[in-house]
Amino acid sequence: MSLYAVQKLIYQVNRDPALAQRLKAGPAAVLADYELSAEELGALAAPDIGLLYVLGVNGQLLMHYAALWGLAWDDYLQAMRQGVREHGPVRAGLYAMTTDGDLS
Template sequence: MSIHTVERVLYEIASSPAIAAAYKADPAKFLASYPLEAEEAQMVLGLRFRELTDRGLNHMLAMRAFSALQGRDKVSDYLRELKG
């Protein structure tokens, strides 16, 4: 697994409300336009940020992407997930 493409996907989601909305509208279709391995796509689809950060995803990028998709008011959920 190369975390580079996953980071690119999540950076784009975190950086643009329009891109985040496109992901939310049809996550599988959105991810199909990126050269992700099946396992990577499943982790992104499942918002499995703990697994992704364990594999090298930048923590700040993960939190920004989570906030873009779930809302800033849910960051405590993100932090709980990281603790396991």
């Protein structure tokens, strides 16, 4: 997994409105410039906020990426919870989980 590449891409998208618009218009062209796994490519293009969270993307970066795609704050929080339910505990990064991820 290339968590660094995912976070670098999200950081750049969050800071560059032109890049953000290019990504929204056609994710494949933008994503091709980064070394990403198939799982990461799918999560970024979807966008699957829950899976990105489980992959370990920093919440400060992820909340702005979610907003870019129109997710309201409550929906963003729910997407992270749902990501853990669907994909298991956070795998890497600052939020890596040491439990089974049961958020009930």
